[in-house]
Amino acid sequence: MTAAPNLQPREATAPRLVNVLHSPKRVRVKFGGRTIADSRNVLVLRSNHFLPIYFFPPSAVDPSVLKPSLHREPHAVGGETAYWDIDSGDKRAANAAWSFTAPPDENLAPLAGRIAFTWKAVDQWFEEEEEVFVHARDPYARIDVLQSSRRRTRPRHGWNS
Template sequence: MALTIGSAPFGSTPSGTFNFDPAPPEHVLYLEPSPRRVRVRLGEETVANSTGVRLLHLSGQTPIYLFPREDVRADLFTTSDTKVNAPGLGEASHWTVSVGERTAEDGAYSYEQPPSSLAGVAGLVAFDWDAMDAWFEEDEEVFVHPRDPYHRIDVLRSSRHVVVRWGDTVVADSTQPRMLLESSLPPRWYLPAEDVRTDLLAPSYTATRCPYKGVAQYRTLRDGDRFDDDVVWSYPEPMHDAEAVGGLLCFDDARLDVQVREGTR
C-alpha cells in the first residue's frame, strides 16, 4: 500500500492500529532505491536517464524520483534564484531546464543540505513532474505521478447486491458487481452495463488518468431537465491489475446513494 497517504499506516487517517505507539514525526519521509530504469524527456532530449534512482516518500504526497547527479543532463541547466523550504528536507535549490525552444523554469531542484536523518537525499536531483514532457519506467510511459511500489489494486468478483439510486430513481441494480480495492482508498463497485439504466447516461467530455488504472471516461446522468455531471465512469482499456473492470461502470458514492447488501450465495 502507499505508506504515507490517506488511510495508510503513516497517512493522515490510518485505518488500522499498531501494537505500539510509533510516535511518527509530523512529516514522515522514507527514501529507498528503485530497481527501475527511469528516464525523463523535455522536448526532444532525454534530460535524465538512470538505473540508480531513489524514490522519496513524503507525508500526504505521491513519491518523488531522485536522480544521481551523474545521470542528469546538467549541461541543460541554468541556475535559478528560487529557494523553497520543504518540511523535513530543508531548502531546495532550483534550476531552469532548457532544450531548444522548450524551457522549464525551475524545472529541476535538489536538497543540498538535508537533515542528517535523511542525508542520502543530499545532491540528488528531482524534476517538476508537470514541467517535463514525458516520463518512462523502463520502456513504459508513466503518467500523472511516479508509481508507488506499495500501491496495490485487487479486483474481486462478488455476488453482493448493489443498488444505486439517483434521488428516487434506481439507476443500477446488480448482483454481479466487481469490487475494486485500491491502497488507501475506499472500495469501489463496478457494475456491468446490463444492470445499469444506460438510457439515463449521457456522454461527457471529461476524462482523467490514473497511473495504475489508465484513462477513465465519464458520463452524466440525465433525465429530462434533471442532470448530474460526471457521476459515472469506466475504464475502456484499463491497465495491468485493473483489467477485470474494463468496460464496467462505477458510480460516485459521494453524490449518489450506493447501497451494498449481502449477496445471495
C-alpha cells in the first residue's frame, strides 16, 4: 500500500488518482434482514473520480447469498469487473456484488479476490455500530467518532509516541 495522495480536485479533466487503504473500522452489510458481510479487514478503494468503495475478503461474505451473474463491464480505473446477484431467499438484487476479474495494475493488486457491493443495492451499511447512509466514509476527508462494541484504549504517551 502506498501513502494516500491528495485526491482533490474532482474535476473531469483532473488526472485519475487511486489508492487502496486498510480501513480501521468494522464494516457490515445487511440485505433481506440478515448480515451478508462483516469484517474488520476491509480495504477502501479511493479515487478523485468516484466515491470510496469497500472491498471485503471472501471469507467475510456469506457465500450462500451470492449467485454468479453473466454481467461483466469495465471499471473506471481499468480492468474488467465480474458480478454476482444477491439472493437472501426473500429478496433478490441483480448484479449487486462485484470484484475485479484481474486488478488492472500493481496499485490495485490488494483488491484481487475481494468483493464489493453496489451501495444502493443493499439494505444497510454499518461502520462499527453506526449505520452509514449515501456512501463509504473517506478516512482522509473527515474525522469520525463512532460508537463501537470494541474496547479501544489510548496509549499512555499518546497515539504517536
